[in-house]
Amino acid sequence: MDIAHMNMDGTEIARRDARAGAETVSLAIIGSGGAGAMRAGEILLDVAAKAGFFGLMCRAMGPQIRGGEAAALLRLATAPVSSPDDHFDLLVALDWENFSRFAAELPLAAGSLVLTDPDEGEVPAAISESGARVAALAMKKLARTVPGGRVNVIALAAAATLIGLPVPLVGEVLARQLGRKGDAVLAASAAALALGEEVAAALPPARRLAPPPAAAGARWVISGNQATGLGALKAGIGFVAAYPITPATEVLEWMAPALAKTGGLLVQAEDELAAINMVIGASFAGTPSLTATSGPGLALMSEALGLAVASETPLVVVDVMRGGPSTGIPTKSEQSDLDIAVHGLHGDAPHLVLAPNGIGDCLFTTQWAVALAERLQTPAIVLSDQALGQSRAVIAPPPSPPALPGRLLATAAEADHYQRYAVTASGISPMAVPGMAGTTYVADGLEHTPRGIPSAQASDHHTQLAKRARKLEAFDYGAAWADIEGEDGDEIALLTWGSATGPAREAVRRARREGLMVRLISLRLLLPARPAALAAALAGVRRLLVVEQSHGRQFHKFLRANYDLPAEVAVLSRPGPLPIRPAEILARLVPWE
């Protein structure tokens, strides 16, 4: 197909946006592995950031190690965005190889514009049927007319031109990245950019961005996995042991050199069993410690997590969730490890479970989780996921969690009569660290007396169980336990957690803009449950919509087990890997209007 199929309505919308400018534009760049789609997407996000916009880039990848399908899914905006939009305004296809594998992840609307290279074959039926306009751009041929020209640079320039990003800025970002590659490479990319910009002028209009805010303020570009690493570092983590697993590996890749420069250490362990036990050892020795993994790794760690509970050893396990069970869908997101995180330990094992609800919040929540684990001498599981971890966003600088006093240490006054597991009102017992004289003790996973001596007596078991539960229950977690948006009079609330919060946040804002007053509650602290706090947050609410990304309604069941919910509850629960989109949530709210 070389004549663009025109949809009049779509063109009209695009023309209007092209004049006034839109608050948000979504575009996808797709190609087979090696075509450079992901790279082009990253450059566009950087360019948007430099131009003063906010944005989000998610990654859709297949299971192939190299090659296979790859899609950069971007949303650029004049204000911070919390989730992908309902559809893409522009789709740039470097080729259509493997397209069918992720077609479902690329919703298009009547106003959307699709750029296709006529030399890469027919436009797939799914695209033609979407009603989107299709325009031909011979990217490969054009690239060949420039010595050293690259297809993805032509695409980059065309896309930037169409959506209203300054092409000179694309040149700057590219030049900085190519800097060391020499003048010939730089000249080739500049020529390809100029050509891409030129040919884009003849293309049908696409939705264009409005000018960026005059004062956007300080902004960061960061991925969720990097934010997790930075949060851990800021919390004082000095030791990490881990075993590589998608999609958690980038947490480790970011932390390894960062720890080495801050006096810490990352060890690649032989497996997750070793990783979690090394972490327990390092923490016992006095160093705040963490590991990062995904569902299969968390499953392997569960016995040792029980040990950390019983021995009261602080540590953090970050689970960057992916589709499960078993190897599942390693490269794609799902919120289906809630069950194992909450219930996966043997015995009565009170512990902390937290979840970041945005990319910047990966920093806040991880930092808070480390502080809580240290203060409460217990393991904390942090449930991030692929959608947060492997996405990059342009955001306002993330806030810091409330400061907490660190680990409660034993003092010299306790020497010679030290009780490691002393029964205290708060449930927290002063912890001695190897090196302190007079307070030697044996940390034990066997039930024990206050001194730490193994005991099978009922009274010791009951006292220590109660103490370990009390220290988590009695603690004042402050306001960070949940994010709450809305007003007192709202009669409808949306209750969610983790990455599902992004689309929920946007749905609530759209609803409120249309006069439907909906309150948003996103739980950051999952365990221990906070029934009194949620009751207060739900005051006056008659109808509740629960939003989560799991097949088994894990979050809804968790809520029913731990909380009193309003009389009318609906659940939007769907497994991964497709993200939940704001319009879907809105559609469930509207009948309640």
Next chain:
Amino acid sequence: MSDSQTAPAPLLTAQDFKSDIKPIWCPGCGDYSVLTALAKACAELARPRARIALISGIGCSSRLPAYTNVYGFHGVHGRALALATGVKLARPDLTVIAAGGDGDGLSIGGNHFLHACRRNVDMTYILMDNQVYGMTKGQASPTTAPDWCEGKLTPTGTGIAPVAPLQLALAAGVGFFARGFAGNPNELARLIVAGITHPGFAVIHVLSPCVTFRAEQRGWKQAVHGFDGAPATDPATAMARFAGDDGFTTGILYASATPPFMPERQMTMTAADFDRGFIV
């Protein structure tokens, strides 16, 4: 906080390294002698109690830490070496000792044994081998002979060849290997001292009889024989020398000069410095 290294340390006796807790072990169990030898070795090394960490897994032998007066961790079955690795890497200033049985270290924890040997972190592993699972009442272990028929789960014997800890450790790249016998606690103490002093991962393989489920091991007294030669310093020589070993040769069998694993740490940045990398 007083630190035992800053105060002039009073000389401690072996008894000072033992706690007042009565062991759960059967009378006559070899593990009593391992406790005695370890306490003696610690006294000899004159290390402050607070600077020693003794890490174990699960099993009769893994009960060892509670019976000492040093810092200890009684963890889960099979993971003592991983936990000890974490302690040592986080706190290079500590003397770290791991201890446990042949089931703990070579079956459920076998993978960690391989990797501890090749990682060569500076710590000492006391592998208390009784060729049986004592704690769970007498099943075959990885070092049990194939024709031992007393185990209730393997009434006709395991039918599979046992693991040879020395050969396994050498193949995995261990830096130091000594074998001792619980019936000779003085020699065992000497071997433990040598292991702790060796820079790197040191395995002390202790023949420690289980008198309850392997009563015939009382006869090990007659079976052991010492090796007095200079230890081999390269694995090929050690492999060749002990190819026909009956498993009862005691002494320092191997000691190489492989440098221990301890990554460099730098303090050139603070956590806050990393913000810069993310600012637009």
